[in-house]
Amino acid sequence: MKQILVFNLRELYQDESFGFLKLIQSAFTLLPQNASEPGLPEVQSVVRSLSLKSARLQKVVDQYNTAFDNFDAVLKTSQKNPVTEKINAADEERDQAWVGSSGYISAMLKHPDSELAAIAKSADDIFEKYGNPTKLSQTKETSVMHNLLNDLKALTSLSTIYFDPWYNWMQTAQAAFEAASLERAKAKGAVQKGLSKEARAAAEEAYRTLVQAVNSIVFVEETDEYDEFIKVVNAEIERQNAILKRRETVRKNNKEEEEPSEEKPSTEEPDTETPDTETPGTEPPSTETPDTEEPDTETPSTGEEEPEPDDRPVVQ
Numbered sequence: 028m029k030q031i032l033v034f035n036l037r038e039l040y041q042d043e044s045f046g047f048l049k050l051i052q053s054a055f056t057l058l059p060q061n062a063s064e065p066g067l068p069e070v071q072s073v074v075r076s077l078s079l080k081s082a083r084l085q086k087v088v089d090q091y092n093t094a095f096d097n098f099d100a101v102l103k104t105s106q107k108n109p110v111t112e113k114i115n116a117a118d119e120e121r122d123q124a125w126v127g128s129s130g131y132i133s134a135m136l137k138h139p140d141s142e143l144a145a146i147a148k149s150a151d152d153i154f155e156k157y158g159n160p161t162k163l164s165q166t167k168e169t170s171v172m173h174n175l176l177n178d179l180k181a182l183t184s185l186s187t188i189y190f191d192p193w194y195n196w197m198q199t200a201q202a203a204f205e206a207a208s209l210e211r212a213k214a215k216g217a218v219q220k221g222l223s224k225e226a227r228a229a230a231e232e233a234y235r236t237l238v239q240a241v242n243s244i245v246f247v248e249e250t251d252e253y254d255e256f257i258k259v260v261n262a263e264i265e266r267q268n269a270i271l272k273r274r275e276t277v278r279k280n281n282k283e284e285e286e287p288s289e290e291k292p293s294t295e296e297p298d299t300e301t302p303d304t305e306t307p308g309t310e311p312p313s314t315e316t317p318d319t320e321e322p323d324t325e326t327p328s329t330g331e332e333e334p335e336p337d338d339r340p341v342v343q
Contacts, residue, residue, distance in 0.1 A: 028245060028246070028249060028251075029245065029251075029253070029254050029257040029258070029261075030242050030245065030246075030257065031238045031241055031242055031257050031260050031261060031264075032260075032261050032264045032265075034264045034267070034268070036048075036231045036234065037231070038271055039267065039271075041102075041223065041227060043267070043270075044227055044230075044231065045098065045099070045102065045227075047263060047267060048095050048098070048230055048231070048234060049095070050259075050263055051091075051234060051237070051260060051263070052091065052092065052095055054256055054259045054260060055077055055088055055256075056077070057255045057256040057259060058077065058079055058084065058088070058253065058256050059079065059080045059081070059252040059253065060077055060078055060079055060080060061078040061079070061080055080252075081244060083240060083244075084240050084241065084244060087233075087236055087237050087240045088237065090233055090236070091230075091233040091234065091236070091237050093233075094226075094229045094230040094232070094233035095230050095233065097226050097229065097230070098223075098226040098227055098229070098230040100226075101222045101223050101226040102223060102226075104222070110207060110210050110211040111211065113207045113210070113211075114165070114204065114207040114208060114211055117200065117203045117204040117206075117207045118165055118168070118204055120200045120203065120204075121168070121172065121197070121200035121201055121203075121204050122161040123200075124193075124196040124197040124199075124200040125159075125160060125161055125172070125197060126161065127193060127196065128190075128193040128194065128196065128197050129154050129159075131190065131193050132147050132150045132151050132154060132190070133151065135147035135150075135188050135190075136148060136151055138188075143187065143188050146182075146184045146185065146187055146188050147188055149182055149184070150179060150182060150185060150188075150190065153175065153178045153179055153182075154175070156178070157171050157174065157175045158171075160172055160175070165204075165208075169201070169204065169205065169208075172197065172201050173201070175197075176194070176197060176198055176201065179194060180194075238260075241253055241256070241257065245257075
């Protein structure tokens with residue numbers, strides 16, 4: 028009698044959880060079904076047209092489909108951020124501002140006043156330095172426009188050739204694009220942390236209810252009709268567990284490389300003998316000069332007797 032293995036979906040990344048739940052939904056066609064009516068085509072390949080033998084399990088499967096469809100819809104909504112249109116419009120305006128400003132400077136290069144033409148040439152050199160940013164990605168264009176505006180701002184003589192309106196146009200368009208990008212980031216973060224989290228939790232709870240229902244039916248009815256479905260689910264569980272195990276191994280290895288273990292400094296003295304180190308349980312090495320036998324030489328007598336040693340205690 029087969030049973031679906033225990034598996035914690037919370038350890039998966041969001042896209043992995045979605046893929047796992049999608050595969051389980053596809054495997055519903057393996058569940059025991061009622062025979063189709065005569066003259067009607069088989070509908071086993073259509074997940075939402077299933078007519079299961081177990082009315083209890085039919086209800087559980089329907090609830091699973093509803094929760095999963097909601098999870099799918101929330102993820103698609105997060106990818107279709109409504110602020111995206113606003114960003115694209117701001118990006119188009121920024122492109123037009125650059126094209127107009129660059130064209131104005133190019134025209135001023137041919138000004139009959141050589142001094143004004145020279146000022147335009149200074150600005151044109153900056154435009155040439157950064158190239159055409161409208162061909163780049165939005166992120167790279169933002170960086171190029173930021174540097175371009177800073178360099179042009181340093182040329183105070185540009186006011187002489189009436190470039191201020193063009194500069195202000197580019198600066199306003201750049202600021203509008205950055206504001207829209209920030210708005211999109213905040214909106215996307217709110218969706219990911221809010222709706223998608225709730226939708227995922229509901230879908231995973233529907234999966235756990237499904238597992239309990241299948242396992243209980245198999246246990247009570249002692250049937251093998253669910254073996255093919257259980258075999259597919261368990262195979263996917265084992266595959267996901269292998270991925271999680273490898274991921275944990277890589278994480279531990281990286282942590283060990285980034286944070287090498289530091290040996291705790293020893294509080295014990297090195298196990299080496301030094302003249303000044305006293306070993307516990309032993310007499311300290313003597314610092315006195317070993318007794319050696321002095322050569323038998325007599326000091327010449329001076330004719331005076333040596334004083335006797337005084338044994339009286341010394342009075343402090």
